[in-house]
Amino acid sequence: MSLSEIVKSQRDFYNSGNLLSVNKRIDFLKELRDKIKNSKGEILGAIKEDLGKHNYESFLTEYQVVIGELEYLINNLHKLITIKNTGTSLNILPGRGIVLKKPFGQVLVQSPWNYPFQLAIIPTIGAIAAGNTVILKTSRKVPQTNNIIKEITKVLPNEVLYFADDYSHNEILDERYDFYFFTGSRKVGGIIYKKAAENLAPVVLELGGKSPCIVDETAKIKDAVKKIAWGKFLNAGQTCVAPDYVFIHKKKREEFIDFFKKEINLNYNNRENLTKIITEEKVEQLSSLIKGRNDIYGGEFNIEDRAFMPTILTNASFDDEIMRDEIFGPILPIIEYENLSDIIEKVKTKPSPLALYIFSNKNENVKKIVNYLNFGGGCINDVIVHVSEIKLPFGGVGGSGLGNYHGKYSVDTFTHETGVVVSKSGLSNFLRYPPYTEKKFKIIKKVLG
Structure with missing residues (x-):
């Protein structure tokens, strides 16, 4: 399949409501967790081969943080996605307000080489937990780590998560996405920012700078x-x-x-x-x-x-x-x-x-x-x-990026908070309807100030 066909299949899968179920999302996260746990040795070995990193460092900074993120989302996702009741006010009586956390749709995650496993996987699982599909693009400078990521991501359907290692940066950006998540240099971050702006899509940029x-x-x-x-x-x-x-x-x-x-x-x-x-x-x-x-x-x-x-x-x-x-x-x-x-x-x-x-x-x-x-x-x-x-x-600020993630903040980032007023059929506030009489005007000025 071409990249365009993959992108379309993900969009169709999302639009059909297949990711509305929080339980299904949790099942996907569990599949990833189990595969990663069973691949621990291969993950550490791949990073060692690509970067020469000691297994001790890789375990703490690549493997363990990913497992911790997965466990947190698996155990807390229902609570993080719960509809929030905001109560009522004079403006919406007799209704009440609620806030829904709705996914954006299709997310592009682009990750760098320096922490090649966790910087690819953590935003990816955050996006899936929030109910999105993901196209994942990693750096070609870490081929062995890419090989193990490719094997791990195969546990999920391409319609949910597709590892786009066969496509160039430009080919990836030729497609349209509903959300862009990029970790890397400020120069490339600027390119991603412009592309997201062309599509009027939200973006998170994790850049760097002199700390x-x-x-x-x-x-x-x-x-x-x-x-x-x-x-x-x-x-x-x-x-x-x-x-x-x-x-x-x-x-x-x-x-x-x-x-x-x-x-x-x-x-x-x-x-x-x-x-x-x-x-x-x-x-x-x-x-x-x-x-x-x-x-x-x-x-x-x-x-x-x-x-x-x-x-x-x-x-x-x-x-x-x-x-x-x-x-x-x-x-x-x-x-x-x-x-x-x-x-x-x-x-x-x-x-x-x-x-x-x-x-x-x-x-x-x-x-x-x-x-x-x-x-x-x-x-x-x-x-x-x-x-x-x-x-x-x-996350960063100004020249070091924009947006943030990790834990609940990943769910917040990859969802749009949608405000809805819920009213009962047959009930409404008569003061808002014509005719606009002087009597009604006096009432609303007294009540609303």
Whole structure:
């Protein structure tokens, strides 16, 4: 079948009401859950082959989060889809208001290579849980992971979920969809946004940006270093919410750098445990960012092996070349600061980041940063873990994207809240009908103000 025929078959399937049953949606989710559980070894092995990622990391950041999302939706979907009663008011008497959560129809999900399993599957299951059909398009940079995704998605009919790995980006976008969900670069996100606008369709864009990490003079430095190093070097820094750079207070700079060097030597110096950089070209690009610097700690790389060792820049400046764009690699610029207000103003000069991290034991500083800066999500005295909390929305703002998902927020995103007034046949409010007499006018002015 051609892609156009697949798209039509999904639209016909949706229009026939086959996904109106919440129980049927739950059955589909259970089928996916069971297949994924039975394929755990193959999933971890495929990611290892594509990215060189340690099974420990893949289990936590790819497999476990998907299973957690599935279990949550299976156990809570009836409650999440329940019709909401809004009560009545003088305007609609004797009727009452209700809110229905209605699916959009056909959803296009496009996912990237850096977390190739979970970033493909989590939005997909959210869309299906909400009652939509899905066309799924993944990155061709992770062929082994694509193979296992293809096998997993076969447990559902093509009319519900179709893995469109045989089609190009342009071929995919030639079709019309009712909702667009994209995770990836800002450049391609802009293309998706324009395409959605052409079809007057809603869109979620999960992009990225330079996510700052601020460590003030009250922070517990050893704890901050351990967490920041983990967040930065996880997946070799190829994480959209990784701390991109650190602002460290002048009083704590030397202590911070000393602990960071020790942490690298202790836990991040074994190349076998580190994820590979996605391409040789990316290794070359990362190496160019540090070429000629005299403040490098680490910095070893091997282009053929796609290896880049964890690196810190101990005397970085906000005006350095490396501060222009998202690094997306295991390089951490460390920038000294003295005045908190000054760095808040500097961060404001860049597009709103996908994440923001603050290490502080001073509430005044935390409130100031949170209130003055726009960001998609974040942590106080931690990094990245907000993404794994199913009860929190995850998404960007401004330059880092729009819309959010995860847990109930996925159901909210992939449904349209439809307001309906329910009245009883034979009953109505006589005041709204002609003739518009003076007596009736006095009544409505008295009642409605």
